Amino acid sequence: MSNIDFTQKLQKLMQRVGISSFKALSRAAGVSEHQILRLRQGKLEQMRVDVLLKLSPVLQMPLSELITNFSSVELLQNPAANQELLREITNLKIEYDRLQLQLEQQREILLQELQQSTLQMLESLLLQWPTAAKKAQEDPEFAAVKIVPLVQKPLEKLLQRWGVEAIASVGTQVPYDPQLHQLMEGKAQPGELVKVRYTGYLQGDKLLYRAKVSPM
Structure with a gap:
């Protein structure tokens, strides 16, 4: 030592x-x-x-x-040994730089693959949304319910692909859990029924967003 x-x-x-x-x-x-x-x-x-x-x-x-x-x-x-060590150091640095470049290239490839996969899942939204939005602007009576599937289906498909699940549906009544729910107003004790105002999301065991709720 x-x-x-x-x-x-x-x-x-x-x-x-x-x-x-x-x-x-x-x-x-x-x-x-x-x-x-x-x-x-x-x-x-x-x-x-x-x-x-x-x-x-x-x-x-x-x-x-x-x-x-x-x-x-x-x-x-020992000058000879020192020179050999310096050569080994140089070779290690070259190999390190090569691996760093390779890693960066792999990251770029993975990013491109992720983007391509995401675009494929959102294809119907990308192609149809501009037309639907234009129609809604031109026709005030155009039913919003017709637009909802354009957004909802691709989004559900994307979330399912990434293993993201909603904590609870909007409008449902659930027992209050401060780990999963965020009160928008008032107070509630754990276990008391609350109403889901905005859904939250989990990805496996990881909490992404708490659901926003209000007391009954």
């Missing part, structure tokens, strides 16, 4: 780039404070390469210099 303390050295680097605390460094680099502590304690060999690659640009220090300055192991006594 290393007894070396690199805290002051790290603080000087942080001051140079305008970072005031270890917590701020953690946020800026997107690494845990525990990893920052390892760097301060000279436990660089226990840190993952991706963590060092995130700290390097934030501290405005090349990865090779970061390793040299914060390693508790003497690297310069």
Whole structure:
């Protein structure tokens, strides 16, 4: 276990780039404070390469210099070994950059697939809504009930695809549950009947929006 303390050295680097605390460094680099502590304690060999690659640009220090300055192991006594280490570091950085680019490309592909899938589910709404809206504007007697299916069916299909469920239908009476319901007015005790004014939604076990209710 290393007894070396690199805290002051790290603080000087942080001051140079305008970072005031270890917590701020953690946020800026997107690494845990525990990893920052390892760097301060000279436990660089226990840190993952991706963590060092995130700290390097934030501290405005090349990865090779970061390793040299914060390693508790003497690297310069064997020039050949040092050169080999630097080559390994360079190769790791190249591989890291490649994986980052690949990940970004995969995210873009997934986003495009999600958008395409969503557009397909909303196809009838996209194609028919502008015409229906125009008709409603031109004809005040045009029944709104004719427009409702254009919105309701695609929306229900989309919510079902994403595993989103309504907490309760509008107008229904349900026992008040403060975890699922939000009172719009008045007071209610848990278990008392309330009326659903605006529905809420769950996605699996995750609460997205509480249903808005009013006392009976």
